[in-house]
Amino acid sequence: MTAAARGPGSWTYGLTIETQGLTKRFGQQLAVDGLDLAVPQGSVFGFLGPNGSGKTTTIRMLLGLAAASAGSVRLLGLDMPGRFQDVLPQVGALVEGPAFYPFLSGTANLHRLDAAARHADPATRKARVSQALDRVGLSHAAGKRVHAYSLGMKQRLGIANALLSPRELLVLDEPTNGLDPQGTREVRNLVRSLAADGTTVFVSSHLLAEVEQICTHAAVMSAGRLVAQGPLPELRRSGIARIRLVTPDAAPAMSVLAGLGLVPDAAPPQPDGEVVTAVLEPAPGDAAPGNAAPEDIVARLVEGGVRVRGFGVERESLEDRFVALTGEGFDVAQ
């Protein structure tokens, strides 16, 4: 995946989703504030953010369900919501959980939603519905009323609905919500196989492990603003890396590290020795403390008579990065 090339105009070529200054105001409250999203074609794009950070509101605006207070949206290179008749047939969506007619069967629900799509060919409807049900492993329950479905089965049916027609873009809002571990795994595989066919997948989630596993790109929202966006390796790299040393000789180790220009710090000791950490690669913007390679650090430690029982370089996980960007705690951002 290469970064999208900037086109001659303000519109960027090769972006499946592009928003500029997208804003949504509910009365006094700014739910989404000046969002500039850029989702490259063919990417699996993780859209992260704590509850209440504006993810679903953004998705509603992308799909033309809600009008933007300001800013613009382009999907597949076309203006939304103006060109929805041309755009939406190529977009499969799961928005804020599945929703179906409880008194209809799974098959009947999909027939109904497919009938609502004017572009969908009635002649192939039956085949497409059963194929979609098969793809999410619901064929055995297709004739049951949705009323009797579990949350996970409804979620699968919702994904099946998104797959009724061949799509250029899939927008999946919390796709693994309510799924068991097998289901989560299947969704991951499904997303990978769709991406392999060239479909762009836009996944909103607060499950970071999931995003780390399947996404090529990610964006992080916090309180209605976009706080980070880019290819996943880049996002991860922008985090801090530290060395972590386990040794019985903490004091000499500290002085060796200080001699290398690092700023060592004592961490809570472990059963097999004291623990010393030091920042190896700082957060972007901060000055780098020396530029010693990890293997050189170990060599110097050993030279200095420090008994090394354990040594490693630890990078921030996406979760650390996420918390650093969006803040700690359970408070829902307002």
Place this chain on the structure above:
Amino acid sequence: MPSSASSESAGFTRTTAAAATRRGPGLSLLASELRVLFGRRRTWALLLALAAIPVLIAVAVRISSAVPAGRGPAFLDRITQNGLFVAFTAMLVSVPLFLPLTVGVVAGDTIAGEANLGTLRYLLVAPTGRVRLLLVKYAAALAFCLAAPLTVGLAGAAIGAALFPVGPVTLLSGDVIEPPQAFLRILLIAAYLAISLAGLSAVGLFLSTLTVVPVGAMAATVVVSVVSQVLDQLPQLEWLHPWLFSHYWLGFGDLLRQPVLWDSLVHNAWLQAGYVAVFGALAYGRFVTKDVLS
């Protein structure tokens, strides 16, 4: 990532063109809407409740002694001589409350019901244009407006024929018509009532775009129909009466004359068309700009 240069350059335009060429007349949504509406247990319950009205009337008349002439609803005293009058009586009796009630349930549910289930967002991203969805929803509500009085009339004719003798019907003009012609008049009255309920359905459609709580829209629609009928009773508001959508609801007596007097049907149709235009426009104005957040 597997996105090659060629698919990057051609991807969007190719599929966009394909989507534009395959756009049917959009009747499958209407068919689907009718299937969902008339396949629902709730709709069947409403229609069964309506069918119960003539049955109750017929059974009550059958097991009681002869009704003295001039007592009870119009036509009631004629039932024992001619079972077809069960249909006329039942349709007359169901006009003020039962028909508006059932139509209120269906019309109030149109948009609010979908919003409440959350299916509205999936219909819209399918995509269904909002105007198209409104039209389909209204068309289905109209189909119910026809089905409801038809159910009352047909159930009335059936139970009347089962419990009482069927013979020539004496019309309000004094002419006598044979049972097959009388049956056609029952169908004609059902059509008259369907037209009568078109305005109320448009009101219900509009109210339904205002909320995500279908029961609220249903109740409000029924209240509007009651208010309209109450206002129609107040002599102080006589100037307003011809503009009330319920004004001609009971005017189908003219269809029981020979020759048929079409005046009230024509007036009624124009009045209902006015209500459909006004409340249809309001529903459009509201729904097209509405944020679907449910």
